[in-house]
Amino acid sequence: MKLSEKIHLLRKKHSFSQEQLAEICNVSRQCISKWEADIALPNVDKLLVLSNLFQVSIDVLLKDELELDGAKEVHTCGNHAVQQEKTGLxxxxxxxxxxxxxxxxxxxxxxxxxxxxxxxxxxxxxxxxxxxxxxxxxxxxxxxxxxxxxxxxxxxxxxxxxxxxxxxxxxxxxxxxxxxxxxxxxxxxxxxxxxxxxxxxxxxx
Structure with missing residues (x-):
């Protein structure tokens, strides 16, 4: 599943409109629309926001072969720190x-x-x-x-x-x-x- 599809599904799952997600990410609604249409990609800072907001790892967001049900629970080291399988420290x-x-x-x-x-x-x-x-x-x-x-x-x-x-x-x-x-x-x-x-x-x- 592509990043664009994951953003769309996660937004729907959490009952956010494109306008609401845009406000959280500090971007325009058109930007969210482009992410979901696979026309543009979020930058690193926005990926961090999405990861924290939707409680999924960046690995799950970025890797097409990883499905959303493989998301790990988020714990805090920094404000947006993500706990993943410890494949590498x-x-x-x-x-x-x-x-x-x-x-x-x-x-x-x-x-x-x-x-x-x-x-x-x-x-x-x-x-x-x-x-x-x-x-x-x-x-x-x-x-x-x-x-x-x-x-x-x-x-x-x-x-x-x-x-x-x-x-x-x-x-x-x-x-x-x-x-x-x-x-x-x-x-x-x-x-x-x-x-x-x-x-x-x-x-x-």
């Missing part, structure tokens, strides 16, 4: 200044926050130590990572899941098997193309 460090907006933070379990003083811009970084059980997290975070010269160029976030290391830029998800030097070298070469200096490639594993 992501763990890493995120610099808050490297992302657009704050919606993605609701899908993290924040374990610790530190303020780091830097020599660059901005002068201080808000460093978040996190875990996430959202299986689509690498793709979701890739939609909100900043890629703007005026804001520091190509930012990235690194994290791991079991024996896989992820390096994520805007719309680019790189990964390698921890301990596989050939795979890691290929990822490092891609990072160099993105303008990342070698001294920033000493990721913890």
């Amino acid at each position: 992501y763990e890493g460090i995120l610099i808050k200044e490297s992302i657009e907006g704050e919606g993605i933070l609701d899908y993290l379990t924040i374990n610790k926050v530190e303020i780091w003083r830097t020599e660059g811009t901005p002068k201080y970084w808000t460093v978040i130590y996190f875990t996430s059980i959202i299986s689509e997290f690498p793709n979701l975070i890739s939609k909100v990572i900043i890629a703007n010269e005026a804001k520091g160029g190509n930012w990235f976030v690194d994290f791991k899941s079991r024996n896989t290391k992820y390096i994520v830029f805007r719309d680019k998800v790189l990964h390698y098997t921890i301990g596989n030097h050939t795979e890691k070298q290929k990822v490092c070469e891609e990072c160099k193309k993105m303008g990342i200096p070698e001294d920033q490639m000493h990721w913890s594993e």
Whole structure:
């Protein structure tokens, strides 16, 4: 079942009109109509709203092969945190200044926050130590990572899941098997193309 069909069925199930859902999502009624007609797709922030509102995981919304009766109960870590089957636990460090907006933070379990003083811009970084059980997290975070010269160029976030290391830029998800030097070298070469200096490639594993 497509995302468009799921949005339509969930809206009907919860007795929302298109106008009501549009108000909740802070979009126009025409936008909801386009989602349901499979003409347009909701962005990451709106997917977070739909996931929380309808009490289904983002996996269930996005994957055609998953039916709505496979939805999991929602519990709270952040305001919109979703409890899913623990198919993968992501763990890493995120610099808050490297992302657009704050919606993605609701899908993290924040374990610790530190303020780091830097020599660059901005002068201080808000460093978040996190875990996430959202299986689509690498793709979701890739939609909100900043890629703007005026804001520091190509930012990235690194994290791991079991024996896989992820390096994520805007719309680019790189990964390698921890301990596989050939795979890691290929990822490092891609990072160099993105303008990342070698001294920033000493990721913890």
